[in-house]
Protein backbone atom coordinates (compact mmCIF):
# COMPACT_ATOMS: atom_id res chain seq x y z
CA UNK A 1 0.00 0.00 0.00
CA UNK A 2 1.32 3.47 -0.87
CA UNK A 3 0.55 6.89 0.51
CA UNK A 4 -1.03 7.87 -2.77
CA UNK A 5 -4.29 9.55 -1.75
CA UNK A 6 -5.79 9.23 -5.22
CA UNK A 7 -5.67 5.47 -4.77
CA UNK A 8 -7.94 5.67 -1.77
CA UNK A 9 -10.42 8.34 -2.70
CA UNK A 10 -14.04 7.43 -3.30
CA UNK A 11 -14.94 9.85 -6.02
CA UNK A 12 -18.34 10.97 -7.12
CA UNK A 13 -18.40 13.31 -10.12
CA UNK A 14 -20.06 16.70 -10.48
CA UNK A 15 -21.10 18.72 -13.53
CA UNK A 16 -21.12 22.55 -13.72
CA UNK A 17 -24.85 22.53 -12.86
CA UNK A 18 -24.19 20.86 -9.53
CA UNK A 19 -25.54 17.38 -10.31
CA UNK A 20 -23.51 14.67 -8.64
CA UNK A 21 -23.28 11.04 -9.72
CA UNK A 22 -21.48 7.92 -8.63
CA UNK A 23 -19.85 6.37 -10.52
CA UNK A 24 -18.80 9.17 -12.83
CA UNK A 25 -19.94 9.40 -16.43
CA UNK A 26 -18.50 11.13 -19.47
CA UNK A 27 -21.64 13.25 -19.55
CA UNK A 28 -23.89 14.16 -16.64
CA UNK A 29 -26.86 11.73 -16.57
CA UNK A 30 -29.14 14.63 -15.53
CA UNK A 31 -28.26 17.39 -17.97
CA UNK A 32 -25.66 16.07 -20.44
CA UNK A 33 -22.90 18.52 -19.46
CA UNK A 34 -19.37 17.22 -18.99
CA UNK A 35 -18.60 16.29 -15.40
CA UNK A 36 -15.71 18.51 -14.41
CA UNK A 37 -15.26 18.03 -10.65
CA UNK A 38 -14.88 15.15 -8.25
CA UNK A 39 -16.24 14.92 -4.73
CA UNK A 40 -14.51 12.48 -2.40
CA UNK A 41 -17.14 10.53 -0.46
CA UNK A 42 -14.61 8.59 1.66
CA UNK A 43 -14.99 10.79 4.75
CA UNK A 44 -18.77 11.12 4.58
CA UNK A 45 -21.50 8.92 5.92
CA UNK A 46 -24.44 7.55 3.97
CA UNK A 47 -27.88 6.14 4.69
CA UNK A 48 -28.87 2.59 3.78
CA UNK A 49 -31.62 2.73 1.13
CA UNK A 50 -31.95 -1.03 0.85
CA UNK A 51 -29.76 -4.09 1.20
CA UNK A 52 -29.75 -7.82 0.60
CA UNK A 53 -27.50 -10.84 0.92
CA UNK A 54 -26.66 -12.41 -2.42
CA UNK A 55 -26.25 -16.16 -2.43
CA UNK A 56 -25.40 -16.30 -6.14
CA UNK A 57 -21.90 -14.93 -5.70
CA UNK A 58 -19.73 -14.51 -8.82
CA UNK A 59 -16.21 -16.05 -8.83
CA UNK A 60 -13.81 -14.15 -6.58
CA UNK A 61 -16.41 -12.05 -4.79
CA UNK A 62 -15.87 -12.20 -1.05
CA UNK A 63 -18.56 -13.93 0.95
CA UNK A 64 -20.85 -13.33 2.65
CA UNK A 65 -21.96 -10.96 -0.09
CA UNK A 66 -24.15 -8.38 1.69
CA UNK A 67 -24.99 -5.76 -0.94
CA UNK A 68 -26.39 -2.36 -0.10
CA UNK A 69 -27.57 0.68 -1.97
CA UNK A 70 -26.60 3.66 0.14
CA UNK A 71 -27.31 7.35 -0.30
CA UNK A 72 -24.92 10.21 0.39
CA UNK A 73 -26.15 13.79 0.69
CA UNK A 74 -23.71 16.04 -1.18
CA UNK A 75 -24.61 19.73 -1.12
CA UNK A 76 -28.30 18.94 -1.39
CA UNK A 77 -27.85 16.27 -4.05
CA UNK A 78 -28.67 12.66 -3.25
CA UNK A 79 -25.90 10.39 -4.52
CA UNK A 80 -26.47 6.65 -4.50
CA UNK A 81 -23.79 3.98 -4.53
CA UNK A 82 -23.92 0.18 -4.60
CA UNK A 83 -21.44 -1.79 -2.55
CA UNK A 84 -20.86 -4.53 -0.01
CA UNK A 85 -21.63 -4.13 3.66
CA UNK A 86 -18.88 -5.18 6.07
CA UNK A 87 -21.58 -6.90 8.09
CA UNK A 88 -25.31 -7.39 7.96
CA UNK A 89 -25.48 -7.69 11.74
CA UNK A 90 -28.19 -5.33 12.96
CA UNK A 91 -28.33 -3.40 9.67
CA UNK A 92 -31.65 -1.80 8.81
CA UNK A 93 -32.97 0.50 6.11
CA UNK A 94 -32.26 4.08 7.17
CA UNK A 95 -29.16 3.21 9.18
CA UNK A 96 -26.03 5.28 8.85
CA UNK A 97 -22.91 3.70 7.33
CA UNK A 98 -19.40 4.90 6.54
CA UNK A 99 -17.11 3.81 3.69
CA UNK A 100 -14.26 1.53 4.76
CA UNK A 101 -11.31 1.13 2.41
CA UNK A 102 -10.59 -2.46 1.40
CA UNK A 103 -7.51 -3.52 -0.57
CA UNK A 104 -8.96 -6.61 -2.17
CA UNK A 105 -12.70 -6.54 -2.54
CA UNK A 106 -12.38 -9.64 -4.69
CA UNK A 107 -9.96 -12.53 -4.93
CA UNK A 108 -7.50 -11.75 -7.78
CA UNK A 109 -6.82 -15.44 -8.44
CA UNK A 110 -10.42 -16.43 -9.03
CA UNK A 111 -11.30 -16.98 -12.63
CA UNK A 112 -10.30 -13.58 -14.00
CA UNK A 113 -8.45 -13.91 -17.30
CA UNK A 114 -6.53 -10.64 -17.00
CA UNK A 115 -5.97 -9.98 -13.28
CA UNK A 116 -3.77 -6.97 -14.09
CA UNK A 117 -6.64 -5.34 -15.95
CA UNK A 118 -8.78 -5.14 -12.82
CA UNK A 119 -8.86 -2.79 -9.89
CA UNK A 120 -9.16 -4.78 -6.72
CA UNK A 121 -9.47 -2.12 -4.10
CA UNK A 122 -12.51 -0.13 -3.17
CA UNK A 123 -14.93 0.51 -0.38
CA UNK A 124 -17.31 -1.43 1.76
CA UNK A 125 -19.93 0.17 3.98
CA UNK A 126 -19.74 -0.25 7.72
CA UNK A 127 -22.60 0.54 10.12
CA UNK A 128 -21.77 3.61 12.22
Ligand SMILES: [Zn+2]
Nearest residue numbers: 015019028031
Ligand atom coordinates in the same frame (compact mmCIF):
# COMPACT_ATOMS: atom_id res chain seq x y z
ZN1 LIG B 1 -25.71 17.94 -14.70
